[in-house]
Amino acid sequence: MAAIELIDLKKNYGPVPAVKGINLTVADGEMIVLVGPSGCGKSTLLRMIAGLEAISSGHLRIAGSEVGHVDPADRDIAMVFQNYALYPHMTVRQNLEYGLKNRRVPRHEIGRRIADAADILEIGEFLERRPRQLSGGQRQRVAMGRAIVRNPAAFLFDEPLSNLDAKLRLQMRVEIRRLQRQLKTTSLYVTHDQLEAMTLADRLVVMNGGRIEQVGTPIEVYRRPETVFVAGFIGSPPMNLVCLDELGPCTLALPRETNLIGIRPGAIKLGKGAADDLGFDANVELIETVGDENNVHLRIDGTDKRLVASVPSDQRLREGDRVTCYVGIDGLHPFNTATGRRTD
Ligand SMILES: Nc1ncnc2c1ncn2[C@@H]1O[C@H](COP(=O)(O)OP(=O)(O)O)[C@@H](O)[C@H]1O
Ligand SMILES: [Mg+2]
Incomplete structure (x- = not known):
């Protein structure tokens, strides 16, 4: 050895x-x-x-x-x-x-x-x-x-x-x-x-x-x-990477150079969120069942940006539903696209 x-x-x-x-x-x-x-x-x-x-x-x-x-x-x-x-x-x-x-x-x-x-x-x-x-x-x-x-x-x-x-x-x-x-x-x-x-x-x-x-x-x-x-690269389904301007008006305090946010599919909650969560509206385009979880394919309102959320499969959802998505502050990974690196 x-x-x-x-x-x-x-x-x-x-x-x-x-x-x-x-x-x-x-x-x-x-x-x-x-x-x-x-x-x-x-x-x-x-x-x-x-x-x-x-x-x-x-x-x-x-x-x-x-x-x-x-x-x-x-x-x-x-x-x-x-x-x-x-x-x-x-x-x-x-x-x-x-x-x-x-x-x-x-x-x-x-x-x-x-x-x-x-x-x-x-x-x-x-x-x-x-x-x-x-x-x-x-x-x-x-x-x-x-x-x-x-x-x-x-x-x-x-x-x-x-x-x-x-x-x-x-x-x-x-x-x-x-x-x-x-x-x-x-x-x-x-x-x-x-x-x-x-x-x-x-x-x-x-x-x-x-x-x-x-x-x-x-x-x-x-x-x-x-x-x-x-x-x-790491994680399945892959982490969602969303430009800050695709999320609409955002009042969260993010590090200064941030222009891209990473969100793991499992960090997105559909329905009710807390006051200090990131919130945005989206359309349910497709639901894939993978067992205990569903991969819900979403499109953010007013954009072409698509995301995937992993939610428990017993949560009632239908394709075509309009939902509000919430992500806790701990679920946000801030990046800068010019450096390709984290900003926090
Ligand atoms: N014998 C070789 N001659 C020329 N280029 C090579 C040779 N072997 C690998 N490469 C190139 O080097 C790079 C890395 O290849 P490789 O180490 O096989 O990648 P990986 O194993 O990660 O798929 C690739 O762009 C590949 O085309
Ligand atoms: Mg190889």
């Missing part, structure tokens, strides 16, 4: 910058999730750490040693990909053994590690099968097993669950979390799925356009997004 330090790490593909200066320390035993839209540089960053991609500038340290120019095989890092990368002609056991034999791990030690990993991952019964005789979830477990048996200083995961169906993805997500807690191996996990990121991370790193937007625990980032980008 070891800490991973990234110091002003950059990657250019020719003249094109893909990673624009990342500063981050993953603590020993910590699980950090890098989340951001497709193309924001997540895989490039991970591949630089693994040594699969050369670093353009900056420093990379693992357990205090500079490893930016160390051969990938000597970095003591295991990577798990979405496409498993298992050898099809080898059995599960042979796939697990392969990396260890190459590293000249003694035979009895290999046997012990495979037995341990098979136990943890519950793959003991298909050790003699080939990958094509396994389901997607089982293959993903074998890919995890191959990382575990190496007993590396760190795990890197690049969207390992993207090829699985929704139910299995949820199940594997829980397993990965449980496994990481049990093994306490320093881990960097990449995903574009904000829900996966929220549930897996000790700390979240939200990336956009090759840079870090915000670092924090999932709840910190959710409660206090520091940028407009993070506000719109």
Whole structure:
């Protein structure tokens, strides 16, 4: 186990910058999730750490040693990909053994590690099968097993669950979390799925356009997004972002530079509000039922601005209703569009 330090790490593909200066320390035993839209540089960053991609500038340290120019095989890092990368002609056991034999791990030690990993991952019964005789979830477990048996200083995961169906993805997500807690191996996990990121991370790193937007625990980032980008990216349904002038006359005391307000769907109450709430009228355009809650699609009166409110599904509402919306002062996230940042 070891800490991973990234110091002003950059990657250019020719003249094109893909990673624009990342500063981050993953603590020993910590699980950090890098989340951001497709193309924001997540895989490039991970591949630089693994040594699969050369670093353009900056420093990379693992357990205090500079490893930016160390051969990938000597970095003591295991990577798990979405496409498993298992050898099809080898059995599960042979796939697990392969990396260890190459590293000249003694035979009895290999046997012990495979037995341990098979136990943890519950793959003991298909050790003699080939990958094509396994389901997607089982293959993903074998890919995890191959990382575990190496007993590396760190795990890197690049969207390992993207090829699985929704139910299995949820199940594997829980397993990965449980496994990481049990093994306490320093881990960097990449995903574009904000829900996966929220549930897996000790700390979240939200990336956009090759840079870090915000670092924090999932709840910190959710409660206090520091940028407009993070506000719109973390949370489902996404936070509503409304220009101040679309809300009509507003008497609330907001920080001076504020011209944009973020409101989580769950923070909007329809019907009765208190005196110190933000209030505005809207039309109910569409109601989506998602179980205990309904997502109510609203259009603010006199504007084309559309919002989503999540309200208990037992609240009586019909499409075409005109409603008054209330948001408590704690539910308002003030931003400035020029800086893209919070104003409070
Ligand atoms: N080998 C490459 N050559 C040129 N450009 C690349 C290469 N790999 C990635 N890129 C570019 O770098 C940016 C970041 O890509 P990537 O790290 O794969 O993003 P993510 O994993 O977040 O989707 C993208 O604009 C992508 O097109
Ligand atoms: Mg990627």
